[in-house]
Amino acid sequence: MKKIILSVFVCLVSAFGLQNANALVRIDLTDANANPLPIALANLAGTSEEEKAMGKQIKDLIRNNLKNTGLFRPIDDKAFLQSEESLQKQGPVFSQWRLIDTQAVMVGSVEIIDDGSADKKLRVVYRLFDVYSEEQITGRVYTATLKFWRHVAHRISDDIYKSLTGEEGYFATRIVFIAEEPSGRGYKAKKLCVMDQDGGNYQCLTNGRHLVLTPRFSPTAQKVIYMSYESNQPRLYLLSLVSGEQEILGDFEGLNSSPRFSPDGNSVAMTLTMGHAGNPEIYSMDLRTRKLRRLTIHRGIDTSPSFSPDGKSIVFNSDRAGKPALYIMDKDGNNVRRLTYGDGKYYAPVWSPRGDLIAFVKQLNGRFSIGVIDPQGEEERLLTDSYMDESPSWSPNGRVIIFARQKGDSTRVHTIDLTGYNERQLPTPTDATDPSWSPLLQ
Amino acid sequence: MRRGVLLSLLLHIALVFVLWVNLPAFLIPEEKITYINVTLVSSPDAAKTTKKQEIKPVKTQQSNAPREAPKPKKEQVQTPDHGTKVVSTQQSSKKTQVKKQEAKKQQKQEKKVSEIRPPKLDKTPDKKPTPVSKKEPPKEKTEDDFLKALSFIDDLKNKKEALEEGEETDTKIFDVDQQDIAVLKRHIEKNWFRPPGIKGLNDMSVAVLVSVNRDGSILKMELTHSSGQPFFDNSLLRAVRKSVPLPIPADKYDMFKTIELRFNG
Incomplete structure (x- = not known):
């Protein structure tokens, strides 16, 4: 008996031993380093002083772009071990770049071509290398008119961003917003203005004599739809940034407000009060036929529609259940379902171009926050907390939210990453509200 | 009976x-x-x-x-x-x-x-x-x-193990292996720069098979399962390369000769 037990035991032990012996060392990784990715950006080389200066300018702009995302940590030029001359002659010596702990290194050159025409041409070549595999990650040649050098730098930033994060960049974009200036007549003049996402190329499109509100960029074209009192009535205008042409989008009785383009740019959802005793309802308009279609029929207030990126659903704000909350309906108005059930009031929903989140403003205990929630309504997160945060809008890659924050009597435009980190104030010459992000410029 | x-x-x-x-x-x-x-x-x-x-x-x-x-x-x-x-x-x-x-x-x-x-x-x-x-x-x-x-x-x-360590029971050896693996895991994770907030991270999975030399350098590295996102695969490969020399206990080289690194989001 004991012998049997013993032998069985021995068998088990040996079998177990064999099992262990068979095991391959397998490591399940879970966490990762959440710090910004270190990246080295060398000055773009040039032969003349002008080219060298331009190369540095472009590099500095790329550096600024990448740094502002919060996802990259550009390494100080002073830490570079390989000299610029050596870089030009023999390309990057990766062992030296590994020593300064960078993951990737960008090198390139700038050429300014004066072909006798009015505008000089700019030709930029760059390559981004993986310092560890010693292979090229990406690389391109851009040729443009010299005065568009900022755009070239933004495009290169987008390339680098995409190759290292897997998402489209958002640097070659513009932001339209309402600039508020003291008019000298006791109130603030409101102008429709537009600038690059980094604050460059600032210009205003209206003169400030009339109240303008809620500008929205078309997701496909350089067009802006906004609300204006130019005709002394609140009406929606469609403005082409390329041609400067402007037209009224229908002239309906009552309030015309909170427009939002569909993802294909062919229709607009908006709020109108016509014909139902001042009760705001949501309509959609086909921009080609100008045909109007009513989507909501409810005695409560329905407003702030925003399309999902597939164009099949619309998220909107309604107080039909007593207090303002967010609802989702199909694009034809059917199948309305409530999205938010939390405490407080929800306003201004915007569906992320990535589709995975909906941003909103939440009012709770006298404070306003920007928050995000998934379209199933399961996980709600508040990203900011302040006395007055409003007007959220997504970057075209669905990564960053831009919003207006009021502090005292001054309102400025801020951005925040969807992780809730990296909150920044955008440089605007005056107060700014109602920001809206453009699609990626080509 | x-x-x-x-x-x-x-x-x-x-x-x-x-x-x-x-x-x-x-x-x-x-x-x-x-x-x-x-x-x-x-x-x-x-x-x-x-x-x-x-x-x-x-x-x-x-x-x-x-x-x-x-x-x-x-x-x-x-x-x-x-x-x-x-x-x-x-x-x-x-x-x-x-x-x-x-x-x-x-x-x-x-x-x-x-x-x-x-x-x-x-x-x-x-x-x-x-x-x-x-x-x-x-x-x-x-x-x-x-x-x-x-x-x-x-x-x-x-x-x-020669004369360095005296008597060890089998269970202890097993623990040490887990510890070695944990050290290796932490070392690689520390070097893995993965942008936060990636869409669909929870659906991504990658596997890399690494053959290691005795000195902790990489003999061979093979992507056995791609996430379908080159940037993501490359970020892990970079992390492994950056982790050289891999902290492998010298006396257990045979055990750690080939390592499979996986990520299942």
């Missing part, structure tokens, strides 16, 4: 366990057996090679008489060829068991002799101590056997 039932129960449990544990390794011919032998036998092999290299420094540093004594045992173990070794371990363990049992018998006889005296005084207290004494010793014996069978392996490993 009870014995029969107990026996069959034990055998059944054993059978289930053995099946669960993949015993068919015995039945499956060369591949697994050779694989098995590599790990079990490799330690003495490694010991051989390391001995040749290390003997001199070890002798200059320290010379321990007791450690030299076990060598003949090892030689006995090492003489059988790879294929037969598994059997040989069992045989030897059986032998040791037999020896132990003989020893036990002798002990029992001695005990019986010693126990002859108390029964004369009282019968009731006698019955209680005797079953206890019977039950307890077999447990100790099985444990002894267990430990001896393991100490067999320990000997191999100890030889490999």
